[in-house]
Amino acid sequence: MHARGVIGSRALTATALLVACATAHAGDDAPPQSSTSTVQPIPIKDRWDIPLPEYHRYPGRDGEYPYSDRSLLDPFNLNVLKGDEPILGQNTFLALTLTSETLYEFRTLPTPSGVSAAHGGTEEFFGDPDQSFFNENITTVIEFFHGETSYKPRDWEFRFTPVFNYNQLNTRENTVVNIDPRFGTDRQDGFIGVQELFAELHLVDVSPYYDFISVRAGVQQFTSDFRGFVFSDNEPGVRLFGNLDSNRDQWNLAFFSNLEKDTNSGLNDISNSRGQNVIIANYYREDFIWLGYTAQLSVHYDNDYGNVEYDDNGFLTRPSNIGDHKAHNVNAAYLGWEGDGHIGRFNLTHAVFEVLGHDTDNPLAGRDVDINAQMAALEVSIDHDWIRPKASVFFASGDSDPNDGEGTGFCPILDNPNFAGGSNSFWNRQGIKLTQVGVNLVDRMSLVPALRASKIQDQANFVNPGILLFNTGFTAKVTPKLKADVNLNWSRFVNTEPLQLVLNQNDVHQEIGWDLSLGVEYRPLLSDNVILQAGTAAFFPGRGFRDILTPSVLYQGFVAVILTY
Numbered sequence: 431m432h433a434r435g436v437i438g439s440r441a442l443t444a445t446a447l448l449v450a451c452a453t454a455h456a457g458d459d460a461p462p463q464s465s466t467s468t469v470q471p472i473p474i475k476d477r478w479d480i481p482l483p484e485y486h487r488y489p490g491r492d493g494e495y496p497y498s499d500r501s502l503l504d505p506f507n508l509n510v511l512k513g514d515e516p517i518l519g520q521n522t523f524l525a526l527t528l529t530s531e532t533l534y535e536f537r538t539l540p541t542p543s544g545v546s547a548a549h550g551g552t553e554e555f556f557g558d559p560d561q562s563f564f565n566e567n568i569t570t571v572i573e574f575f576h577g578e579t580s581y582k583p584r585d586w587e588f589r590f591t592p593v594f595n596y597n598q599l600n601t602r603e604n605t606v607v608n609i610d611p612r613f614g615t616d617r618q619d620g621f622i623g624v625q626e627l628f629a630e631l632h633l634v635d636v637s638p639y640y641d642f643i644s645v646r647a648g649v650q651q652f653t654s655d656f657r658g659f660v661f662s663d664n665e666p667g668v669r670l671f672g673n674l675d676s677n678r679d680q681w682n683l684a685f686f687s688n689l690e691k692d693t694n695s696g697l698n699d700i701s702n703s704r705g706q707n708v709i710i711a712n713y714y715r716e717d718f719i720w721l722g723y724t725a726q727l728s729v730h731y732d733n734d735y736g737n738v739e740y741d742d743n744g745f746l747t748r749p750s751n752i753g754d755h756k757a758h759n760v761n762a763a764y765l766g767w768e769g770d771g772h773i774g775r776f777n778l779t780h781a782v783f784e785v786l787g788h789d790t791d792n793p794l795a796g797r798d799v800d801i802n803a804q805m806a807a808l809e810v811s812i813d814h815d816w817i818r819p820k821a822s823v824f825f826a827s828g829d830s831d832p833n834d835g836e837g838t839g840f841c842p843i844l845d846n847p848n849f850a851g852g853s854n855s856f857w858n859r860q861g862i863k864l865t866q867v868g869v870n871l872v873d874r875m876s877l878v879p880a881l882r883a884s885k886i887q888d889q890a891n892f893v894n895p896g897i898l899l900f901n902t903g904f905t906a907k908v909t910p911k912l913k914a915d916v917n918l919n920w921s922r923f924v925n926t927e928p929l930q931l932v933l934n935q936n937d938v939h940q941e942i943g944w945d946l947s948l949g950v951e952y953r954p955l956l957s958d959n960v961i962l963q964a965g966t967a968a969f970f971p972g973r974g975f976r977d978i979l980t981p982s983v984l985y986q987g988f989v990a991v992i993l994t995y
Contacts, residue, residue: 478515505959505995513573521578527571528995535563535988540979541603542865556980558602568594583632583642591626595695609744623697624649625664636674643672649698652684654710656770659781659807660730661710662846664698665689680714691886693742706734708843723771723778730764732843734889747883750891751868752932753793760889762787762801779809789837794881794893794932799837801892803827807849818905822850826878828896828924832931837892839928841880849877850901851917854949856969856986864978867932881928896924912952919945923974933978941972961992
């Protein structure tokens with residue numbers, strides 16, 4: 431709760447105190463008060479500056495009752511920079527949030543030695559797999575808004591979120607950090623991206639219970655489903671949203687015109703349009719059939735009219751560097767039913783999507799294709815004291831015949847899935863490249879083997895092998911400050927024909943392999959002001975992965991420090 435919600439109630443506290451004092455001073459023998467007598471209120475010029483009485487001081491301790499002091503450096507006590515009291519008038523607030531996210535990551539990935547090897551004696555196709563990655567994001571969120579309380583929707587809001595990035599990649603082979611081998615094995619880069627820049631306006635209340643309709647225009651963050659399976663990104667657009675039935679029903683209608691991304695940081699390049707439009711409509715219903723269960727229906731439309739694009743490191747990223755390399759248009763509609771919540775003691779998350787549409791010239795098929803693909807996901811867990819055992823399955827359809835004019839391999843728009851281990855999982859976290867042809871087997875922070883150059887810069891590809899993944903594990907709240915997440919995944923390709931075509935390889939087995947991961951999160955202050963994260967994972971290649979890349983066990987480890995003011 432914002433501090434201003436607490437302070438706003440002090441007027442009532444002060445009145446009650448006066449009544450109590452008057453009663454106590456009167457004594458038991460005092461004559462009864464007239465029924466017409468009243469306590470005279472004390473006029474207060476500023477309802478945000480009500481002084482606390484002396485008894486609120488802690489005996490034997492320095493300092494006053496919480497929220498009594500004012501300091502621009504203290505985010506917990508009264509702070510005009512944190513929206514605890516207005517910066518203008520009585521209802522206009524400023525909220526400033528500063529966040530530092532520091533990441534160091536070590537990983538081993540299949541890496542070609544290239545035509546210009548970095549080290550002598552590396553005549554074999556694969557070279558040294560070791561890589562390390564450092565990334566620093568400084569995020570500044572500036573919110574300027576008008577409203578009366580924490581419970582009523584804001585009348586209007588303006589938000590600006592620039593992100594200052596520095597990143598460094600160290601490898602052991604050439605042509606990894608840049609297509610030109612003269613750039614060597616290491617890269618340092620920086621970028622300033624605008625992740626939010628929008629204005630929001632409260633249009634109308636539709637009930638006495640603060641059900642409303644609002645509109646938001648500009649660069650904004652939006653995740654279209656519970657786990658980020660289809661679309662989760664910060665893009666410029668217009669979003670109309672609201673709720674009904676005392677907030678049991680929520681809905682969104684959004685149009686986004688996507689931006690290009692900086693290749694190495696993944697941040698928005700606000701000066702460069704992507705050539706892709708996305709329309710999303712969804713509707714949520716809380717307590718649907720069962721108390722605690724929320725159901726959602728959604729429709730996504732991806733209109734990607736594409737063009738030729740090279741990334742910041744000189745690699746062709748659109749269209750994909752496979753097939754005929756022709757620019758093409760993708761038009762696809764995603765119809766989805768999702769759910770999240772609990773039914774009795776069982777926690778449940780599920781999603782089902784059907785994709786229909788057309789690709790004017792799929793690069794792998796070498797022709798136009800009609801799109802007909804599916805995705806399904808299910809996670810079931812149960813809470814037992816401090817531990818939550820869980821099991822899940824994820825399915826994305828594949829294409830059994832890349833040449834038949836039908837694209838049946840599921841591909842998301844811009845996914846960021848928190849599922850089956852999320853970013854702790856090796857398969858999910860790492861972008862694994864098919865080094866023979868220059869496209870990714872799977873993109874970083876994705877589950878689907880989509881065979882595209884980059885999920886942030888390439889177009890959706892519906893001629894791909896698909897995946898079937900099984901997961902088991904548990905989440906443990908070891909202490910109130912420490913949480914651990916353990917996951918074991920086994921996965922296989924649904925159809926390997928697209929891999930055989932793109933690699934010109936006769937036989938590829940379906941098994942991808944086993945993925946064992948551990949992630950921990952520690953919050954020493956029991957708040958989100960300081961968060962320490964760490965994780966490690968080992969990927970044990972199955973026969974299919976060994977057929978197309980490497981038999982070696984692959985590893986990752988990362989440490990992240992998140993500091994927030």
